[in-house]
Amino acid sequence: MKELVEKLYSTGDLSDDELKSLIECNDTETAEFLTEKADCVRRKYYGNKVFLRGLIEISSYCKNNCLYCGIRRGNKNAQRYRLSREEILSCCENGYSLGFRTFVMQGGEDSFFTDEFMCGIISEIKNKYPDCAVTLSLGERSKNSYKLMKNAGADRYLLRHETADEELYKKLHPSEMILQNRKNCLYNLKKLGYQVGTGFMVGVPFQTTENIVSDLRFMQELKPQMIGIGPFIPHSDTDFKNFPHGSLELVLRILGILRLMFPKVLLPATTALGTISPVGRELGLKTGCNVVMPNLSPVAVRKKYDLYDNKICTGEESAECRGCLERRINSVGYVISQERGDSLEL
């Protein structure tokens, strides 16, 4: 197995079968070697820097009904909220003073956030903070909508493809959601000049190793600037409530593989990873991750953006994720960068 890691490290790719055996390989020695190589590559391109993204969860309304998600339309128990323009701006003000230079506005697919509203707030943020990047994560929208928001000043867009496999996609989503539409959105975003982030959940019900290999192949084709992966975590108000969460070791192996396959990509140590293990994000950082996305949402709404059970950073004690994260990042030998943190040319 060590030879496979060597080969991936020196060539950046493996055959499908080789990838499959590496993804499934659960011996500690290989895992340690993969971590070491992934860290070596991340340090070559990004040194010991970790980039911050301030996550502002602008709406828990969603017109979609993804089977895994706690804020799916069909969840009558979900608490719904949307932030006002003023609330969003105040999150940015707070974030800017804490040193954030990227603001991510993320939400469910909520028609309240029209192009007009979004363009207004994007240009206002860009005017106030010209040294900051604005990232959007608002799901599938028309190409024209993406274009208007780009013209208003948006720099980046996050839209996980969730799975590149048609069959699995259908098992995770209601029939009105179509994988090809999602892929088209991602290609449109790229064409419009956004820096694009995509990704998938690890250990989602019915996922096979072949499915994960398809995800890697799809991303080789798309060439995203960022890849967000985290474990699937069940939500008690969904049909998937009795499935186990994705395994920490598997997420870490995939992170290591991603760093070796996509040396310059931005790779976040996700909140979901921090939720399944108290040191999940730290282990992610040691295995190639170079981004963290602390929550900047008003503490009063954090529990309502409830994608999965036991999400961290939602309690009163978390008003200050910035400080908490800085200690965590430093504890594993990295430092927070004050830069916008654009990806290197791919």
Ligand code: 5AD
């Ligand atoms: N567990 C883990 N991640 C989830 N997401 C949605 N529901 C869950 C869950 N139950 C992820 C999806 C989505 C992102 C915003 O959160 O991948 O794209």
Ligand code: FES
């Ligand atoms: Fe949010 Fe620690 S990072 S409380």
